[in-house]
Structures are given as C-alpha cells and as structure tokens.
Amino acid sequence: MNIxxxxxxxxxxxxxxxxxxxxxxYNDITVSRIIDKAELGRRxxxxxxxxxxxxxxxxxxxLMNDFANTIVHNHAETQEGIITSYFEFWENHIDLLKLLNKAHLLYFIEDNFPxxxxxxxLKTGHINNDIKEARALKEYEKHKYEFSIKLGGIWKATIIWSLESPRKSPIEMSRIINDIIK
Known part of the structure; x- marks a missing residue:
C-alpha cells in the first residue's frame, strides 16, 4: 500500500x-486479528x-491529503487539470480502490465525499482559508445540488473506470468528464 x-x-x-x-x-476482521497481524498490543x-x-x-x-498533494504537485488550476490529477491520484491507489470496492467499504468515501x-x-488553495465558515456554508447551500450531481457523477465514473481493463488514462478520463460537465 502506497500511503x-x-x-x-x-x-x-x-x-x-x-x-x-x-x-x-471486513465483518470477519476483528481488532484482535488486526493487532495480531501488526504484532502490537491492544492498548x-x-x-x-x-x-x-x-x-x-x-x-x-x-488519501484526500495525497489527492491534495497531487493537485499541488501538478500545479492543477483548471477544472481539466484537477480532474486529470484526480484520476492520476486514483491510478496510484488503484489496488486500494478496488479492494475497498470489493469489501463494500466505499461508503467511507461516498458518505463524506463533498x-x-x-x-x-482548502488545502490546495482553491478555496481561500480566510473565507468565514458561514459564508462557505451559504455558498454551499447555493450550489449544493449542482455540487452533489457533479461529484456524484465523477465518483460513479471513478468506480466504473477502476473496473475497466484496460483503463483509460487520467488524461482521457479528464477529457471525457469535462466534455460531459461543460
């Protein structure tokens, strides 16, 4: 695992x-099994x-910290650059994404995706840290449906893409997504 x-x-x-x-x-894995495998104590x-x-x-x-680092490393400022960085990030973690999918654990990401x-x-500076929380919430309320539809679609496309063989490149995926959401 590359985390x-x-x-x-x-x-x-x-x-x-x-x-x-x-x-x-996942349901058969206990904390006891985890600590045995890690050779650590319960405490x-x-x-x-x-x-x-x-x-x-x-x-x-x-994972999200790594995604932020990928955006910063790529100097991604445009929507296309950010989406390319997103798929590059997942390409680097494809085995983990597939394992989470197989184990029915994607909800840990899905439930908190927005x-x-x-x-x-915020970490990448695409939203100013100085924005007051109330203002950020007001902006979110104003665009929550658009934001949810776009993110939900990108997330579902990510899962479909992860199962393809061969997978499209991050640049190809960025072009496909950008053509759809323009």
Whole structure:
C-alpha cells in the first residue's frame, strides 16, 4: 500500500487491516486479528484508533491529503487539470480502490465525499482559508445540488473506470468528464 503515514504504528495498523482484507470479509476482521497481524498490543491499537472503522476513516483522510498533494504537485488550476490529477491520484491507489470496492467499504468515501473534496480545495488553495465558515456554508447551500450531481457523477465514473481493463488514462478520463460537465 502506497500511503504516506509518518507514524509507524498507525501505518502498521492500516497495512495489517488491508492485508487481512485481501483474504477476509471486513465483518470477519476483528481488532484482535488486526493487532495480531501488526504484532502490537491492544492498548497500542486503542491509543491510535477507536475501532477498525476509525482506521478506514483515518485512511480516507490520508488519501484526500495525497489527492491534495497531487493537485499541488501538478500545479492543477483548471477544472481539466484537477480532474486529470484526480484520476492520476486514483491510478496510484488503484489496488486500494478496488479492494475497498470489493469489501463494500466505499461508503467511507461516498458518505463524506463533498466534505472531503471541500477540505482538498482548502488545502490546495482553491478555496481561500480566510473565507468565514458561514459564508462557505451559504455558498454551499447555493450550489449544493449542482455540487452533489457533479461529484456524484465523477465518483460513479471513478468506480466504473477502476473496473475497466484496460483503463483509460487520467488524461482521457479528464477529457471525457469535462466534455460531459461543460
């Protein structure tokens, strides 16, 4: 797994959970199995996470940080550049995306997708950090349906794309998406 996590204990826990997910159903994986695989104690696990769901939620935040870093690294300023960066990011994490899909865990991303993307926009400077929260909420309310339809469509296209063989390149996907949402 190619996730940037500076805390080695958290990284071991995350990697252990995903190693187990390759062979076991998520519902059959217990905290005990995770800590056995990670060769850690129970207290160590609970010092870092509240539950195995918390591990997945934390991983989602790490993924979105990586997505933000991809946007910054690519100097993506346009919609096309951001969408290309988005598919480059997922191409780099395709095995993880497929595993989350197979394990029926995509809802950890789906349920929070607008908020996660909003946080990415803040981190990349596409939304000014100085905007007051009330103003940001007012803007969100004004555009929430448009925002939800676009993000929902891009997310569904991401899942379809991840299952294709061969997959289209990030540039091809960006062109397809941009042609649709223009």
């Amino acid at each position: 940037e996590e500076r805390n080695p204990t958290r990284k071991r826990i995350i990697e252990s959970l995903f190693t187990l997910l390759v062979k076991k159903d 160590t696990f609970y010092r870092h996470f509240k539950s195995k769901d918390d591990v997945i939620s934390y991983l989602t935040k790490l 908020q996660l993307i909003f946080e990415v926009a």
